[in-house]
Amino acid sequence: MTNPKPRGIYLLPNLLTTAGLFSGFYAVVMSMNGQFENAAIAIFVAMIFDGLDGRVARMTNTQSAFGAEYDSMADMVSFGVAPALIAYNFGLSELGKFGWLAAFIYVACAALRLARFNTQIGMSDNRYFQGLASPAAAALISGMVWVSMEYDIGGNDYGVIVAIITGITGLLMVSNFKYNSFKEVDWSGKVPFVALLLIMMVFIIVATAPSLVLFIVFILYAIAGPVNTFRTVDKVTLEDVVGEAKEDADFQTDEENTSSNSEKANSDNDASPKN
Template sequence: MTEKPRPKLRRLPINRLIPNMLTVSALCAGMTAINFASREMWEASVFAIVVAAILDGLDGRVARMLNAQSKFGAELDSLSDFVSFGVAPPMILYFWVLEGAGRVGWVFVLFFSVCMALRLARFNTALEDPNKQAWENNFFTGVPAPAGALLIMYPLVLSFMFGDDLFRSPFMAGFFLSIIGGLMVSRIPTFSFKKAKIPAAYVLPVMIAVGLFVAFLVSAPWAMLSVIGAIYLGSIPMSFQSYRKWKKRAADGELEEDEEIDVDTSVKEDN
């Protein structure tokens, strides 16, 4: 009697696992930020959230480059985002200053986490919207999760430069948690640069600008993060005006084919 051959285990090439490895690394960075905050290592905790945001921005793009998009990766990315951007940053602020505010401080933490969960849920369902026009992918609806996570730590970053006397305040932390949480679930359009194309003539200046940005970020990280946060908040009114112009042009049929962007819902790149 012949033995039946054992079924071969399915094997996946390593390049298909790289995007999920980046996502898991972002999750670990978010959890590590909480650990740092519990030990009052504030600068390290903020740095860990920045690392999580960078990894979150890379995983979707790497998945597209390697043709490794999957539904599993998209769901893992969403769960990782909630922990890294919806739980870790408000917990850092709680350990930093809101714990002294008692129950009120905890309410602000819960409010932001709920807003993050609602934002991610809305983003996931919007990916499957058949009525969404291609040009709308130039914009997010509300502030995306990584940006919201970094913006709520603005008071903490400013305290690194100017001291705790002015910015280490439960009122200040609660204000940012409330405002940024509201912006995340709002319908305000904000710029999305994930599909942006750079003209060939501007490639060299852009690379030079990136080099200068990295140099300043390494030499004066907190000042650069403060400037970036201020620029991003200032860009929100501009994005609203730009959205209205795009919408009007689309209604008038004035958009060119190359101005429309294809939608790829197999993997999320940002949220």
């Protein structure tokens, strides 16, 4: 007679997920108190924990259905609700109905993005995300607020611009634009010595003006999605942008899709928490 498997949840990955959830909640509280710089930084901290929990779970073989669901709910708080409230408190509150509708568009799109990601695990192309990933969208909103605070730019003075950026960022999450996931990068492989020097230079550049550099990086990443799509598709239709994509916004022919599906069936599928 075999012993029953002990009940419970894995501590380490769920502890990291909880830390990310706390960071998102902390960002909301800070934005309510008018401390927008701390709120924006907390979102970036949540991104770090979100990137760690899934990788730690795979490294320690502690993946679970509970952990996946918990991670998705935590992401909804940290990368859905928190950035929208930060944007609202920062520059949308004086716009009335237009302001809170712009924030709601972001929240609703984040929820749809996460739900779509969860249903496509194991079926989508690992090289790309379909739509802007929610952590990247949250980083774009938080980076905008952080830069504004660094350069003494009042959010209410440019509320319309804040609303437009918030709304467009939300819509990019539910688009079919393809964004590089960087999952094909071999992080455990060897690299030339010069690569370490380049990494050091990146850290130095980020350290000189973290808010501005991170904001520019995520703006360029958000723009890269439409650029990648338009560059690889001969004729882009409205359905290709916002409809049901054939496969992960990688608009291929039926023969290419069949070949791609066959290759993915014979390879390990990395279900990253970066959703």
